[in-house]
Amino acid sequence: WPSATHPQLEKVMAMAIAFIKVPRNFRLLEELEEGQKGVGDGTVSWGLEDDEDIMLTRWTGMIIGPPRTIYENRMYSLKVECGPRYPESPPFVRFVTKINLNGVHNSNGVVDTRAVAALAKWQNSYSIRVVLQELRRLMMCKENMKLPQPPEGQVFSN
Amino acid sequence: MAENSGTDPTVDSNVVENAASDETMIVVTVKTPKDKEEIAISEDSSVAQFKEEISKRFNAKQDQLVLIFAGKILKDGDTLNQHGIKDGLTVHLVIKTAPKATVGGTSQSSASSSGTPQANSSVNPSAAPNDSTTPGTGPTPASTQPPNLLSGFGDLSSLSGMGMGSANFMEMQQQMQRQLMSNPEMLSQIMDNPLVQNMMSNPDLMRQMIVTNPQMQQLMERNPEISHMLNNPELMRQTMELARNPAMMQEMMRNQDRALSNLESIPGGYNALRRMYTDIQEPMFSAAREQFGNNPFSALGGNLDSGVQPSRTENREPLPNPWGPPGTTPSEIRGTGASTTTTSSAGGTAPSASNPLGINASGLGNGVFGSPGMQSLMQQISENPQLMQNMLSAPYMRSMMQSLAQNPDLASQVCTTSALSAQQQLMQQMLQMFAGGGGGSSSTVTPEVRFQQQLDQLSAMGFINREANLQALIATGGDINAAIERLLGSQPS
Numbered sequence: 001w002p003s004a005t006h007p008q009l010e011k012v013m014a015m016a017i018a019f020i021k022v023p024r025n026f027r028l029l030e031e032l033e034e035g036q037k038g039v040g041d042g043t044v045s046w047g048l049e050d051d052e053d054i055m056l057t058r059w060t061g062m063i064i065g066p067p068r069t070i071y072e073n074r075m076y077s078l079k080v081e082c083g084p085r086y087p088e089s090p091p092f093v094r095f096v097t098k099i100n101l102n103g104v105h106n107s108n109g110v111v112d113t114r115a116v117a118a119l120a121k122w123q124n125s126y127s128i129r130v131v132l133q134e135l136r137r138l139m140m141c142k143e144n145m146k147l148p149q150p151p152e153g154q155v156f157s158n
Numbered sequence: 159m160a161e162n163s164g165t166d167p168t169v170d171s172n173v174v175e176n177a178a179s180d181e182t183m184i185v186v187t188v189k190t191p192k193d194k195e196e197i198a199i200s201e202d203s204s205v206a207q208f209k210e211e212i213s214k215r216f217n218a219k220q221d222q223l224v225l226i227f228a229g230k231i232l233k234d235g236d237t238l239n240q241h242g243i244k245d246g247l248t249v250h251l252v253i254k255t256a257p258k259a260t261v262g263g264t265s266q267s268s269a270s271s272s273g274t275p276q277a278n279s280s281v282n283p284s285a286a287p288n289d290s291t292t293p294g295t296g297p298t299p300a301s302t303q304p305p306n307l308l309s310g311f312g313d314l315s316s317l318s319g320m321g322m323g324s325a326n327f328m329e330m331q332q333q334m335q336r337q338l339m340s341n342p343e344m345l346s347q348i349m350d351n352p353l354v355q356n357m358m359s360n361p362d363l364m365r366q367m368i369v370t371n372p373q374m375q376q377l378m379e380r381n382p383e384i385s386h387m388l389n390n391p392e393l394m395r396q397t398m399e400l401a402r403n404p405a406m407m408q409e410m411m412r413n414q415d416r417a418l419s420n421l422e423s424i425p426g427g428y429n430a431l432r433r434m435y436t437d438i439q440e441p442m443f444s445a446a447r448e449q450f451g452n453n454p455f456s457a458l459g460g461n462l463d464s465g466v467q468p469s470r471t472e473n474r475e476p477l478p479n480p481w482g483p484p485g486t487t488p489s490e491i492r493g494t495g496a497s498t499t500t501t502s503s504a505g506g507t508a509p510s511a512s513n514p515l516g517i518n519a520s521g522l523g524n525g526v527f528g529s530p531g532m533q534s535l536m537q538q539i540s541e542n543p544q545l546m547q548n549m550l551s552a553p554y555m556r557s558m559m560q561s562l563a564q565n566p567d568l569a570s571q572v573c574t575t576s577a578l579s580a581q582q583q584l585m586q587q588m589l590q591m592f593a594g595g596g597g598g599s600s601s602t603v604t605p606e607v608r609f610q611q612q613l614d615q616l617s618a619m620g621f622i623n624r625e626a627n628l629q630a631l632i633a634t635g636g637d638i639n640a641a642i643e644r645l646l647g648s649q650p651s
Contacts, residue, residue, distance in 0.1 A: 032228075035228045035229065036227070036228050036242070036247045036248070037246070037247060037248055038187060038189050038247070038248025038249070038250065041191065042189040042190060042191050042194075042248075042250050043191050045226045045227065045228060045229045045230075045250045046228065046229040047227065047228020047229040047230060048228070049229075051242065059229060060228075060229035060230055061229045062226045062229045062230070062231065062250075064191065064226075064250070064252050067191075073252060073254050073255060075224060075226065075231060075252060077229075077231070078229075
């Protein structure tokens with residue numbers, strides 16, 4: 001078998017593949033832990049949507065609306081998807097709880113990557129927490145903080 | 159939970175805190191944006207009971223409290239257990255100034271929005287987006303493959319055994335880490351080799367190499383995501399980029415080092431990994447054994463037991479610290495796990511859950527290419543023209559030689575001998591054989607280069623007289639066994 005004679009190179013390749021996949025998983029496990037330990041200032045929360053999700057792809061996030069804004073005391077649930085290239089590539093984020101916020105599509109809650117600096121200029125050192133915190137910061141911006149909001153309890157439809 | 163009525167079986171026995179003496183108490187941090195309190199509560203509590211405690215501590219009405227853990231809102235009827243809330247973890251609290259209706263409203267929205275199997279809540283089909291449906295920008299659940307890279311991976315959670323490839327790779331990677339720790343030069347040396355670089359820059363070539371390996375084929379069968387990766391040129395390029403760049407690899411390893419050390423403490427996380435390890439080891443290793451007669455894995459200094467036995471009980475030992483000195487790290491693992499344990503020695507090392515390849519890190523000083531396995535492989539090649547023929551007829555071999563042919567500089571670079579490490583020389587020799595199209599060497603190769611790997615082998619065996627070794631090898635045409643006999647015949651050692 002010809003390929004048998006290149007086990008090392010193949011191994012290197014396999015390891016390289018692993019290096020793509022594994023850092024992702026380890027990184028996500030770290031984030032999982034941080035979410036459970038409440039790392040951060042307590043204004044956002046995140047965790048796996050399903051504990052059995054061994055690919056660590058689907059996450060739920062929660063943003064507590066910042067005080068002195070129209071979002072105050074509301075809780076915004078989000079879905080965050082970390083794809084296979086995470087953290088090299090940014091996650092997909094969308095609001096589940098209805099919100100009126102610049103950069104969030106009115107129809108489905110999808111967050112426009114261009115509108116969120118952390119997503120637009122994503123770095124692999126960023127994390128789910130960073131994204132959530134940034135979205136929260138956006139809520140405090142002048143252009144957003146007084147936007148009329150839908151009644152509480154509504155969610156974006158698919 | 160306590161079986162004995164009077165005794166608290168767990169370590170953290172804060173029986174004092176609660177009237178019931180047979181409950182296990184945990185301490186949970188409750189955090190608001192402004193405040194933080196540690197609250198002791200029975201681990202079996204419901205969220206409502208928890209809120210009761212919280213309302214006392216925070217001086218707020220129970221129905222004003224909204225608790226969030228790991229991105230989910232905790233409903234009164236849920237239990238702490240259900241959400242995985244354990245001792246030492248943190249729950250976020252929002253004290254609503256609005257009346258109960260709002261709380262109910264948000265709870266409702268969260269129930270439908272999270273749409274998660276929070277034990278009792280099922281996905282609300284009407285309002286909430288379903289787990290399996292995602293907006294256009296996200297990955298689609300179907301296995302159809304729209305151009306989006308991510309959708310090639312589809313809804314991975316629906317594929318059983320997903321991520322198991324990771325586990326195996328994780329192990330391989332750990333081994334790689336150890337190897338690199340013991341010989342950081344190794345990878346750079348391999349990668350610095352121009353021909354390797356050349357191969358690495360050709361995604362088709364690399365892909366071909368990988369898919370034609372039955373071992374990989376099996377892996378790919380079990381883990382379709384790998385074939386997706388291989389079929390995706392962009393991702394392949396990225397992968398190869400990484401492979402070519404030892405610094406990047408090391409960077410990534412550094413990043414994971416922290417993660418590794420935290421792994422044990424993540425509830426569910428380690429178990430997930432462990433499950434993955436367990437399920438991938440067996441087929442992977444048996445495939446390896448079938449495929450490789452001389453078992454390259456053993457070349458890494460260990461040997462595989464048939465039927466690797468991962469720990470059957472919870473493996474609480476920390477994963478190996480790749481930064482630990484070689485030889486010590488694996489032995490930390492062994493002896494404590496429930497899996498096969500052997501002390502680390504120069505010889506074989508029985509695999510364990512954390513070390514399924516049975517890698518003995520202390521034996522890795524020579525690096526993979528300089529290992530006995532590789533050397534014997536090389537020997538086989540030199541001795542077996544048919545093998546050579548087979549190799550030469552491999553599709554990727556042709557491409558490789560084409561590159562060589564098209565690039566005489568490359569070929570000559572490959573052939574220079576000055577200041578090359580053992581590994582590089584070995585590689586070089588290999589390439590020469592390929593390029594030479596047979597067991598014979600080209601005229602530009604000196605015997606010393608030609609027999610480099612045999613020389614290494616001899617010196618590893620203790621024949622330190624390089625000159626004599628070389629002579630013997632020349633006399634026997636590279637036949638190591640005959641050379642040894644010669645040496646033994648003429649030397650007292």
